[in-house]
Amino acid sequence: MSADDLHPVVLHHIVNTLGWPGLRPLQEAAVEPLLAGSDALLLAPTAGGKTEAAMFPLLSRMASANWRGMSVLYVCPIKALLNNLLPRLEGYASWTGRRVALWHGDVSGTRRKQILRDPPDILLTTPESIESMLVSVNVDHRQFFEHLQVIVVDEVHAFAGDDRGWHLLAVLERLTRLTGRSIQRVGLSATVGNPPELLNWLQGSGAGSRPGMVVAPETTAAPSSIPNSDETVVSSQAPPGDIQLDYVGSVSNAAALITALHRGEKRLVFCDSRRLVEELGHALRSRGVTTFLSHASLSMDERRQSEQAFAEARDCVIVATSTLELGIDVGDLDRVIQINAPSTVASFLQRIGRTGRRPGTARNCLFLALDEESLLQAAGILHLWGEGFVERVRAPSEPRHIVAQQILALCLQEHRVGNHTWQEWWNGLGPFGASATVILRHLVSHGYLDEDDGMLFIGPEAERRFGRRHFMDMTAVFTAAPEFTVLSGRKEIGRTDPALLTEEIEGPRLLLLAGRTWRVTYIDWSRRRCFVEAADGRGKARWGGTGYGGLSYVLSQAMRSVLLGADPPVRLSRRAVERLAVLREDAVDSVHPGGTVITRDPMMDDVRWWTWAGFRANATLAATLDGIVVPGQRIDEASIRLRSDLTPEMWKVGTADATERLCLPDVDEKALHGLKFSVALPERLAVATLATRLADLDGATATLGRSVRWSMLQ
Template sequence: MTPPRDAIDRLSPAVRYQIANGLGWSGLRPVQALSTEAILDGANCVVLAPTAGGKTEAAFLPLLSRMDVEDWRGVSVLYVAPIRALLNNQEARLHRLTGLIGRRAGKWHGDVKEPARRRLMDEPPDVLAITPESLEAMLLSTRTPARRFLAHVRAVVIDEVHAFAGDDRGAHLVALMERISRIAEADIQRIGLSATVGDPETIVAWLSGSSLRPQRVVDPGGTRKPPELALDFVGSLDNAALLIDRLYPGTRRLVFVDSRRRVEELGHRLSQRGVDVYLSHSSLALSERTAAEKAFEEGTNCVIVATSALELGIDVGDLDHVIQIDAPSSVSSFLQRMGRTGRRAGTKANCTFLATDDDALLRAAAIIDLFRNGYVEPAGPSSWSPHVLAHQSIALSMQERGAAAHAWWGWLEGCAAFREVSTSEREAIVRHMVYNDILVEADARLALGARGERLYGARNFLELYAVFSTPRVLRVLYGQTEVGVVDAAFLQDKERQSPNFVLAGRPWRIVGVDWKGGTCSVEPAEAGSYPRWFGQPVTLARSLCQAMRRVLHSSDHDASWSKRAVAAIEAQRASHAFLDDAPLPLEEDSNGRCRWWTFGGGAGNRILAGLLEAELGARVSPGNTFITFVDGAAESAVAIRQAIDALVARAPLGWADAARLVDPDQRSRVSKFQPCLPKEIEHGLIARETMSVDDANETLAAWKRSASNPESRA
């Protein structure tokens, strides 16, 4: 897309003056010129540019121009980010931008204390940086006059929009935008910012909801320098620590690890080697994370080990290298992480993968393969989110101090997250909630019922502020200083290796645990085991699994692979030689098991395994790349083929097929608002949250295509 040459001339004189004199720029970058046109034309848009590509200015310069020309007053722009750390990181930048034209920015989230909030209420800023959860809390609060405070909102800027689009927080966010647009009585402009979105047209339509504004994708395109990629096979985390110690001496390295436990383990191993190392993950105290990021930013020869939290646009200074232990689960995450580098003139973005086992090596090679082919996963926001709708009905009953039973839906009508929730389903959800005393209906108004208060009313309705649940954790205190948090279940595990544990890269001895108060007192120790934080197993997408198959089936070597990586991948290719003879082979092993190598992704395989188990009458287990048949199910490969053929004859599969697989006696917990849903809708939700009919149907279609060559099924 070619940027208009006169875009800067459309900005207000004050903004143009400050671009030259306040910012010291000679003009606008292509993305800023294009976004200026789109935003001043009044469009809802998604702005795409690499990390540090000027997306924040791309959104705010035209918005500040409109603010200046149209004399917006009060809180007129909301800046929404997925995590508090990003809001903190952007605070100075927003202050500087708004200050260019004599306006103000403010910040509001869970760490902002009450005196600061009161000052914001007394003197509302022009731009308010906030999380969705804090927006919800503001709307529900009896102490915050949200209607007055938000009455003048004219635009919402959503940073890292891809981080919202694929989950419940995104559905919550677009519902909040509908509610705020009703309060402001305006068609609020919606602007999403991202470096990595595979389906930007879908995202801008999802953000728009009931808005009647035109929709645009702002993508400056253009060629970018190819990054420097390296993939090495190191075999263990200890070897990874050794290599990180020796790699790129005298530089600042950011190491991504995809679990908090392994962040602690790697950080501890590096510190034992004398490396200047800092840690960052969500279970460390804010003071620990802030100190680590600041020390790292000011260092010159150091390492920070972090989880995915540091991929979300947070500035930790001018990085030299990104190192990935094993592999992320998506190309999008890889691009975000690699985008932390290559910001200085004359430097390139770079990423070094250090694989600690064969599975991680294959996954990393597949990520590189997808990247080489220009693929980024679609975010695929849901348009059927009945649990979030239930959450919003409760929130509205509280916001309105009793929502009119016939009118509450008017607050949300047009929201893209509920577009496929039918009228009958919506009415059934409310009836179910009233019947179960989650809501009560009196005088044609809906209010929170006694059971609703028990489920969601504790701690000043904290459970209603967010659509997601968090496990019970205990605060770890060294004296009066908070180190971080650990799962209560970890401390209760009597089989852990040591009574001591490592947190923030340092070993601690437990002095005492206050279960009622939720604290664990510690003192320094010589050694300790690494804590566990309990989460869900990783489900890989079909696209990634298919790329893994391509790597195994190919004879090519990517230029990024080290000699060790080449040797390890060649060994995997030799052990998967059966893939050469069949696109979706059945492999029988010496233990009496049979595997169907679908490379179909975990969510699609889950449906197929459930339906095949029902057909065969014996246990069938899904994985990401294969489906395993054991015991009676593995007795006959012919019977397995016949069962698969029977599924092909039934295809295409639908969500009703998936919902029937949900065990009513062992329901998965996918949302804390499941009690608000009738059983049939709850089963449908579990199915959609854990399975993929599209992926299952693609696998069945591939099996059907192989039918033309019977030998390929051998």
């Protein structure tokens, strides 16, 4: 099959309305499997036309097969991407007289009622919104989803790597059960290292029984010299472009450099935290640079205004977190600037892919490191990229808390579920099968579910824990830190960490939000609201973190390689070269090409094992070698503190059989609060879930297998 097999109306508009002389390779290659009804994973660099590759064949099938009702769900990980896609998909659907609608948390109740009365052909939504439709008493979910044929999952890698992916898969299985038919699944992704595995994941219970195909005509395999890595390597044909690494040392210096460089151009700056977005945005505005901000704690109106203004402007900067890493269209970019470093090569490729879209332009990215640790991390990322490496996307192990959430959600959806038939709703999907019985029994014994006459239904404890706002807390699988809404008059600016409102200060309390300084005038503690007015000076920005983990084994090993002399294949500024030389000199005792190093500092009474194995592998090693490590230490990616009286003989005995008795890391009880629905699990299973996710058994095994050198620091 080829483009000629598309519906004549769709083909006519591609040529005459869009003015395209033909389809791109991905779009051409996607026609056959999608028209045939196969599951598919469509891979292409950012701005590679993946949305069109999916929708042109699906619109053709919709017209040829005369699909009726809401037949296509288009799922995205963030609302902003859905908002951005809506006008484009509305235009494509109108070619064949079809309609598109949007449903997520910001869509009004009135609009939702209109959608329910007169469903569109294509619905743009999130997994959480699908869940809310399934459990809502206001939605006849059987009638609403009865014509569903296809589910398109955009930015599928963003789901697969965390618990939202398990939630998405479980919801898709319930939709399959609800409709009584196999539903075609199409995933779109820009950069992954294990495409067949990701497709297999997307197919869920249908993997192996439904036809599936990876469509990736624009990617080619590349060799790699990354040591001891089981990661698959894929490199994109996208041109490498102009990549630079610089060391600037501070936010103020970064702002000065961004102000001086590339005047008259449109620049997108990525930061690794909301606080840094605010500080850099404020510093740029104080230098007279037209600056816009985007991050998750800004109000919807603030984000939309920034993104719209940035898309229409030319000589300006937008400073953003990873929320703009995904395929949101902010117009033609001239430059991407990365403050510090992303945590993965995949993120870097997503970000550099925002540039070089216009004919005659090249992809580019300027790294500005604010400190030595970030310089080394950036060099490590770029070293991995130079080797053609891209991380595998892996679903988190043991999603027992998601199983608990899904059982409760199913009982809300169906009101009463048979205690011998509940598993059938997930069609044999991995963790939702027989192994989930122990979780079900716990839910019953602790009052989350009631059981009567062979039927299960929501119990009083579930009502107490999750029943607020009609069980809305049941639809999201991640825990958001409590924040206060910040308002100037009636206008919402965004949200801030309550710690900023309680810490002791002298003088007025100043906040930094939306790149501007605000003076707090009143705090409504009961309603979690903070009222402010514009002020001079510089306020403070702060948000608490909810994640766990740290740098990976592979990235930490790449940073070690840089310390041993490997330069990333990019342009290095004079400052970067000089600072890397200092780092290498300082690390002469902590890295060695022949293996790991144990250093003893008699002045500090400090013995340290320099593994460069990453946070999770080091946490595993510290738990396993409890007899020779310092207990209760703070884990990092580079080293582990050992007993001050350790001798080579004690080390040999303590590690003799370590690879055969690897232990899961200890779990802080407070960390369980970040695992949503953990309260609905037996405590031992909640702890085991988090401990498994904190462990890296492969990295720990590889590290133990290396030779060890002992070094006495002078």
